[in-house]
Amino acid sequence: MTMSFWQLGWRTLWRDARAGELRLLWVAVTLAVAALTSVAFFANRLEAGLQRDARQLLGGDVVIASDDGQLQRFVDQAEALGLRHVTTLVFPTMGRATEARGGMAKLVALKAVDQGYPLRGRLQVADAAGAAGRATAEIPAPGQAWVDAALLSALELQVGDTLLLGDASLHIAQVITAEPDRGGGFMSFAPRVMIRAQDLAATGLVQPASRITWRLAVAGEDAQTVVRYAAWAQAQIGEGRRAGLRLESLDSGSPEMRRTLERGEKFLSLVALLAALLSAVAVALAARAFAQGHLDVAAMLRVLGLPQRRIAAAYALEFAVVGLLASLLGVALGWGVHHAFVWLLAGLVADGLPPPNLWPVGFGVGMGMTLLLAFGLPPVLQLAQVPPLRVLRRDVGTIKPLSAGVLGVGVLGFGALLMVVSRDPKLGGIAVGGFAAAALLFAALAWVAVWLLRRLVRENAAPRWLILATRQLAARPGYAVVQVSSLAVGLLALVLLVLLRTDLVSSWRQATPAHAPNRFVINIMPDQAQAFRSHLEQAGVQGYDWFPMIRGRLVEVNGQAVRPENYTDDRAQRMLDREFNLSNALAMPDKNTVTAGQWVAGEADGASVEDGIAQTLGLHLGDTLVFDIGGVRYSARLTSLRKVDWGSMRANFFIMFPVASVPDVPTTYMAAYRAPAQAGFDNALLRQFPNITNVDLDSTIAQVQRVLDQVIRAVEFLFAFTLATGLVVLFAAVTATREERAREYAIMRALGAQSRLLRQVQRAELAGVGLLAGFLASCVAMLVGWALARWVFEFAWTAVWWVPLAGALAGAVLALGAGWWGLREVLQRPVMHSLRASAE
Numbered sequence: 001m002t003m004s005f006w007q008l009g010w011r012t013l014w015r016d017a018r019a020g021e022l023r024l025l026w027v028a029v030t031l032a033v034a035a036l037t038s039v040a041f042f043a044n045r046l047e048a049g050l051q052r053d054a055r056q057l058l059g060g061d062v063v064i065a066s067d068d069g070q071l072q073r074f075v076d077q078a079e080a081l082g083l084r085h086v087t088t089l090v091f092p093t094m095g096r097a098t099e100a101r102g103g104m105a106k107l108v109a110l111k112a113v114d115q116g117y118p119l120r121g122r123l124q125v126a127d128a129a130g131a132a133g134r135a136t137a138e139i140p141a142p143g144q145a146w147v148d149a150a151l152l153s154a155l156e157l158q159v160g161d162t163l164l165l166g167d168a169s170l171h172i173a174q175v176i177t178a179e180p181d182r183g184g185g186f187m188s189f190a191p192r193v194m195i196r197a198q199d200l201a202a203t204g205l206v207q208p209a210s211r212i213t214w215r216l217a218v219a220g221e222d223a224q225t226v227v228r229y230a231a232w233a234q235a236q237i238g239e240g241r242r243a244g245l246r247l248e249s250l251d252s253g254s255p256e257m258r259r260t261l262e263r264g265e266k267f268l269s270l271v272a273l274l275a276a277l278l279s280a281v282a283v284a285l286a287a288r289a290f291a292q293g294h295l296d297v298a299a300m301l302r303v304l305g306l307p308q309r310r311i312a313a314a315y316a317l318e319f320a321v322v323g324l325l326a327s328l329l330g331v332a333l334g335w336g337v338h339h340a341f342v343w344l345l346a347g348l349v350a351d352g353l354p355p356p357n358l359w360p361v362g363f364g365v366g367m368g369m370t371l372l373l374a375f376g377l378p379p380v381l382q383l384a385q386v387p388p389l390r391v392l393r394r395d396v397g398t399i400k401p402l403s404a405g406v407l408g409v410g411v412l413g414f415g416a417l418l419m420v421v422s423r424d425p426k427l428g429g430i431a432v433g434g435f436a437a438a439a440l441l442f443a444a445l446a447w448v449a450v451w452l453l454r455r456l457v458r459e460n461a462a463p464r465w466l467i468l469a470t471r472q473l474a475a476r477p478g479y480a481v482v483q484v485s486s487l488a489v490g491l492l493a494l495v496l497l498v499l500l501r502t503d504l505v506s507s508w509r510q511a512t513p514a515h516a517p518n519r520f521v522i523n524i525m526p527d528q529a530q531a532f533r534s535h536l537e538q539a540g541v542q543g544y545d546w547f548p549m550i551r552g553r554l555v556e557v558n559g560q561a562v563r564p565e566n567y568t569d570d571r572a573q574r575m576l577d578r579e580f581n582l583s584n585a586l587a588m589p590d591k592n593t594v595t596a597g598q599w600v601a602g603e604a605d606g607a608s609v610e611d612g613i614a615q616t617l618g619l620h621l622g623d624t625l626v627f628d629i630g631g632v633r634y635s636a637r638l639t640s641l642r643k644v645d646w647g648s649m650r651a652n653f654f655i656m657f658p659v660a661s662v663p664d665v666p667t668t669y670m671a672a673y674r675a676p677a678q679a680g681f682d683n684a685l686l687r688q689f690p691n692i693t694n695v696d697l698d699s700t701i702a703q704v705q706r707v708l709d710q711v712i713r714a715v716e717f718l719f720a721f722t723l724a725t726g727l728v729v730l731f732a733a734v735t736a737t738r739e740e741r742a743r744e745y746a747i748m749r750a751l752g753a754q755s756r757l758l759r760q761v762q763r764a765e766l767a768g769v770g771l772l773a774g775f776l777a778s779c780v781a782m783l784v785g786w787a788l789a790r791w792v793f794e795f796a797w798t799a800v801w802w803v804p805l806a807g808a809l810a811g812a813v814l815a816l817g818a819g820w821w822g823l824r825e826v827l828q829r830p831v832m833h834s835l836r837a838s839a840e
Contacts, residue, residue: 005310008301009317016318021293024286025376026326028728029368032279033330034337037364039272041338044360045353059088059181060119060217061226063248064233067577069214070245074233081229083220086116087197091212093205095147095193096164097155104683106154107693108147109190110165110205112197113139119219121180128159133177140196145170149177150696151191154682163193166203170195181217190695215248237570246570266792267712268341269422270500273431274493276367276418280375281489282728285482287319287376291383298383299390312384319377320369327368331361337717344713427792434784439489442776446484449772450477465760468748472765484773487815491777492784494814495807499785499799516649517672519682520695522549524669528689535688536673539681544673545589545651550582550665552634556626557619572616582627584657588642591650597621597640603658607636610644610654630666645794649697731818766819767812774811778804 016022064074071087078085088111095108117123117139124133129149140146145163152158152175163170176192200206220226230247237245301311342353415432422428454474457466473480524532536544554562554576564573586601588594588608595611607625614620623638636657644652651672675681682694748758782799789797 005313005317008306008310008314009321012297012314013318013321016290021290022322024728024731025283025290025322025372026329028279028282028286029323029326029372030330030333031728032276032371033327033364033368034333035272035275036367037331037334037360038337038341039268040360040363041335041356042268042341044356045338045342048354048356058217058248059117059121059215060086060219062218062230062233063181064216064218064237064245065248066214066216066245067212069212071214071216073236074216074218077232078216078218078229081220081225083218083225083229084116084119085216085218086114086119088113088117088215088217089197089200089206089212090215091205092190093165095151095155095191097157098162098164098169101161102156102683104155104686105690106151106686107190107695108151108165108193111192111194112200113194114197115139117217118180119217122178123176123180124178125174126177127174129153129175131175140173140194140199142196142199143171144173144195146174146176146194147172148191148193149175151193154191154696156683165193165195166205168199168203170199181215246574266424266427267500269424270427270431270788270792271497273418273422273428274497276371277431277435278490278493278728280371281486283371284375284379285486288379290376291379294380294383295386295390298386299388302386302388308384312381315380315383316377319372319380323369323372323376324365326372327365330368331364334360334364340717344717424792427788430784430787430792434780434787435489435492438492438777438780438784439485441780442485442488442773443481445776446481446488446772447477449484450474450480453768465757465764468757468761469764469768472761473768480769484769484776487769487811488773488777488780491774491807491811491814492781495774495778495781495803495810496784499781499803517545517651517674518649518697519675520651520670520672520697521685522668522670522693522695524671524689524692526667526669528692529669532669532671532689532692535685536671539676539678541673541676544671546669546671547583547585547589547651547653548662548667549670550584550629550662550667551579552582552627552629552665553579554617554625555628555633556624557617558624562617567617569616575613575617580627580655581653582629582655582657583653584659584662586658586660588658589650589652589656591645591652592642595641595643597638599640599642599658601658602660603639605635605637606639606658608640608642608656608658609638610652611641612644613654614638614641629662632665634662634665727814727818731821762819763816766815770812770815771808772811773815775804775808777811778807781807 013022064071069089075085075087090109090111092107093110094105095110096105097103122135122137123139124135125146126133129152145165147163151163152172155163157163157172159172159175161172163172176194179192179194182192206212218226218229220229234247237247298311302308415436418432419425419428422431450473453470457470462470521532533546556562562576564576567573567576588599594608597608599608600606609619619625619638621638621641625636625638627634627636639658642656646652651670682696686692686694749755782803785799786797
C-alpha cells in the first residue's frame with residue numbers, strides 16, 4: 001500500500017468527523033480555549049487601557065513629587081528638551097462656610113494649579129451639584145474656587161457662595177465632576193478645592209511646617225524624549241538620595257481598589273484554569289476511547305503493509321488539524337465572550353478599551369494544540385504499534401495506560417502554560433499542583449475502594465444486582481480506577497466552582513464589607529474623649545474602632561541613630577523623614593494576624609510592627625526601637641510582626657504597643673465607625689467638636705463595592721463555560737467504557753438476564769462510582785479552597801461540614817444523569833449486533 005501519510009491523515013479525518021468520533025475532543029478543546037482566551041483578550045485590552053490612561057491618571061507623561069518644592073532643575077531640563085510642564089501644589093486644610101451660611105468647617109484637599117493644567121486628560125466641571133459635567137481647558141479664575149459636590153453638601157453651600165480658606169474668601173464658581181490626576185492615598189478621600197496658584201499666598205496657609213506636596217508634571221509628543229527625560233530624572237533622584245523627592249506611578253493609588261482588582265483578576269484566572277484542567281481530563285478520556293475504537297483499523301493498515309511511522313504520522317496529522325481548527329474556533333468564541341466581560345466590567349478604565357494585540361490569539365492556539373497533543377496524542381500514537389495479528393486475535397494489541405515520554409513532556413508543557421496563565425505562582429501552584437496530587441490520590445483511593453468492595457460484598461446474601469455490579473467493577477479494576485479518578489477530578493472542579501461562587505465570594509465580600517466604617521475621625525483631644533463617645537452612642541453607633549493616636553519619629557534602632565540618608569529605598573527614606581502614627585491596645589485589632597513572634601497583652605516594653613514596614617526598614621524580632629514622641633524618648637522591644645489587611649477599611653497602624661496606655665506622652669484619639677443615616681449627623685458632630693478632622697469614605701467604599709459586584713458578575717459569566725466543560729468531563733468519564741459494557745450486557749442478555757436487572761446493575765455501578773468520586777472530590781475541594789483563600793486571596797474561609805455529603809450525593813446524581821444520556825442505547829442494542837461487533 002503506497003498511500004502517503006498526508007492522504008491517509010486527511011481521509012481518516014474526514015471519515016472520523018462524519019462519524020462523530022471527534023465530537024468530544026472538538027468540544028473539550030474549544031471550550032478550554034474559549035475560556036482561556038476570553039480572559040486573555042479582556043486582560044490584554046484592560047492592561048493596554050490602563051497603560052493608555054496612566055498618563056491621564058498621573059496628569060502627565062512623567063510626574064516628579066517633592067515635599068519641599070525644590071524642583072527648578074527638573075523644570076530647566078524639561079524646558080531644555082522642549083517638553084511642556086506644569087506644577088501643582090496639594091495639601092490638607094480646613095474649608096469653612098461664612099457665619100451667615102452656618103460657619104461649618106470640613107477637611108479639604110486643596111490644589112493650587114497654573115495655566116496649562118492638566119497636561120494629560122480633561123478636567124470636567126458642572127454649573128451646579130448634580131448637573132452633567134463638561135470638559136474644560138480652563139482653570140479657576142483669580143478669586144474663584146472650584147469644589148467637589150461633597151463639600152457643598154457638607155457645608156450646606158451652593159455655587160455662588162463664599163468659601164473661606166485661611167485668610168482668603170473665594171467665590172465658588174464651578175463643581176468638579178472629574179479630575180484626571182486625582183490619584184489616591186489618604187487625602188484623596190477629602191473633598192477637592194481647586195484654586196489658581198496666584199491666590200495661594202492670600203490664604204496664608206503655606207507656612208514653613210506645612211505638609212505640602214509639589215507635583216511637577218511633564219509631557220511631550222516625542223516618546224523618546226520623554227523616556228530620556230524620565231531616565232535623567234530617575235538618575236538625579238537616585239544620586240541625590242534626598243528624602244521627599246520621587247517619581248510617581250500608578251502604584252500610589254488607592255490600596256483598597258488595587259486589592260479588589262487584583263483579587264478579581266485572580267478569580268477570573270482561577271475559573272479559566274479550572275476550565276483548562278477539566279478539558280485536559282476530557283481530552284485524555286475521549287482520546288483513549290478514540291484509540292480503543294480504532295484498534296482494528298490500525299491492525300488492518302498494518303496487514304496492508306503500511307509502516308508504523310506512516311500510521312503514527314497520519315494520526316498525528318489528524319489530531320493536529322483537529323487541534324488547530326478547534327483552537328481557532330475557541331479563539332473566535334473567546335473573542336465574542338470577552339465582549340461580555342467588557343460590558344460587565346465597564347467603567348474600570350476611562351473611555352473605551354483599545355483593541356487587543358495578537359498575543360491572545362497565539363496563546364489560545366498554542367494552548368489548544370498543547371492540550372490536544374499532550375493529553376490526546378499519547379494513546380493515539382499507540383495505534384501504530386498494534387500488531388497485524390489483532391485481525392485474528394482480539395486479545396492482543398490493546399491500549400496501554402501511558403506513553404510516558406510523550407505524555408510527560410506534554411504535561412510539563414501544559415503545566416508551564418497554565419502557570420503563565422495564572423500570573424501568580426501561588427495560584428498556579430495550588431491549582432495545577434493540587435489537581436495533579438488529587439488525581440494520584442483519587443487513583444490510589446479508588447483502587448483501595450474496589451479492593452474493599454470485592455471483599456465486603458457477600459455473594460450469598462447480597463442482592464443479585466449488587467453482586468453483578470460488584471463483579472463488573474472487580475472484573476476490570478483498571479477501568480474502574482480510571483473512571484472514578486476522572487469523574488472525581490471533574491467533580492473536584494465543579495465543587496470548587498460552587499464553593500467559589502458561594503462561600504469564597506461571600507468571604508471576599510466580607511473581607512471588603514459594604515457596612516465597613518465610612519467615617520474616620522482624628523484629632524480628638526483627651527478631654528473630649530468621653531463626650532465624643534457618648535455622642536456616638538446616643539446616635540446609635542455601635543461596634544466602632546477607638547484607638548489612641550501618638551505621633552512619634554523613629555530615631556534609634558539597637559542603639560544606632562537612624563536617618564533617611566542611611567537607606568537607599570525611597571519609601572524607607574520617606575517613612576523616616578516623617579512621624580509615624582503610633583497606637584496602643586491590650587488586644588490586637590481585628591483584621592490583624594501575627595506572622596512572627598507573639599502579641600503579649602500588657603507587655604510594658606513590647607512593640608508590634610506591620611511586617612511590610614519591618615521589611616522596608618530592615619527591622620527584626622528582638623530589635624530595640626527608640627521613638628521621639630513630642631520630645632519624650634520612648635523605648636520598646638520588637639516582640640511581634642503583624643500582617644494587616646489594609647483593604648478591610650478598618651483602623652490600622654504600622655506600629656502598636658500591647659499596653660492599655662502609654663504614660664507621659666502627648667496623645668489624641670481616633671474613631672472609625674459607620675455613620676448613622678440621620679440627616680445632619682456630621683455637621684452636628686463638627687459643631688460640637690470643631691477641632692476634629694472628619695474624613696468621609698462613602699464614595700471610596702461605594703467604588704470598591706461597585707467594582708466588586710462587577711468582577712463577581714464576570715466570574716459568574718465565565719462560570720457557565722467552566723460548568724459546561726465539567727459536564728463534558730462527566731460525560732466522557734461515564735461513557736469511556738461504553739463498548740465494553742455493551743459486550744458484557746449482550747453476553748448476560750444472551751444468558752437470560754432481563755433488561756430490568758441490567759438497568760439495576762448499571763444504576764448501582766454508576767451511583768457507587770458517583771458517590772465515591774463526589775465524596776473524594778468534595779474533601780479535596782475543601783482543602784484546595786482553603787489553600788486558595790489562605791495564600792492567594794488572603795482572607796479567612798471555612799467550608800461547612802456537610803459539603804462532602806452534598807458532594808457525594810451530587811456526584812451520584814450527575815453520574816446517573818450522564819449515564820442515562822450516554823449509555824441508554826447500550827441496553828437497547830440487539831444482542832446479535834453487539835456480539836457480532838465484538839467478534840469482528
